[in-house]
Amino acid sequence: MPTVEKKLDDQQTATAQGPREAAAPKPLRADAQRNRDRLVEVAATAFAEQGVDASLEEIARKAGVGIGTLYRHFPTREHLVEVVYRREVEALCAAADDLASHHPADVALEQWMQRFVDYIATKRGLAASLRILFNTNSAVFSDMSGRVSLALRQLVEAAVAEGSIRSDIDASDVLHALGGIYSAPDTKDWRDRSRRLVKLLMDGLRFGAGKGGG
Structure with a gap:
């Protein structure tokens, strides 16, 4: 049986090759x-x-x-990073459907964006290894980012249709605004500040809406 030391010795070689996906893993x-x-x-x-x-x-x-x-x-560490990244994306996308089925559309959108803050926190922590993975398995990122964009678009379009946010809003605008949170300085109060920014963003989205707007 390979020792832990042997696995550690093999790690650099496996990292250079990138995480491997088994074609048909055994349950x-x-x-x-x-x-x-x-x-x-x-x-x-x-x-x-x-x-x-x-x-x-x-x-x-x-x-x-x-x-x-x-x-x-x-x-390898990169293998673990990829699995964690996939898990975070899948949980975020599943939350969009769950929130939409239990809340008014604008509330579902706001709560999803608050969860997006937690997703960003994990992604920031993974940043160094994600850059390595991007070079070895960029398909992971195109697939995962597409799923996040789709989840957000569905929530935004539902809120527009409901009349609870402004009708001149596009989901790409909201995603661009959320992207600014990712690049904010990594201070101790980063999460609290980010959550406040989400609330401010929602105030802007609701302002002038057909239902409940200012």
Whole structure:
């Protein structure tokens, strides 16, 4: 059985080649799937709070598994980064449908944009490794960014149709405004400031709307 040290020695070679996707992965046992899901969940929080250099040993410890288990699921750090990135995008897109089915359209849009702040926080933490992944697997980014744009467009168009935000708004304008949050300085109060900016953005979107506008 390969040792942890051997896996670490192989990491640089695997990184240069980029994360590999198995064509037809075997289904995991229930306990193995739980371990994998927990590792991804803990890694997402660690990367958002500490950046992509967060300790893999600490991620494994907080997930309640050994470092060998982490490397069995994710042979390289970049592999783990890609899985975390996909998870964050999928959760963000799923939230759009869930919020739209439980709230008025403008409320669903505002709550989704607040979740977008958390998504950006994780993406900022992954930035260095995401640049490496972009060079080795750019299809991941075109697919994921397209899904986020579609989710936002559906929410914006629903709110326009409902009359709860201005009709002269395009989803690309909203995405451009949200993009400014990503480039804001990484201060301790970044999330709080970003959430306030989302509220200000929604005030602007609602102003002059056919329903509930100023």
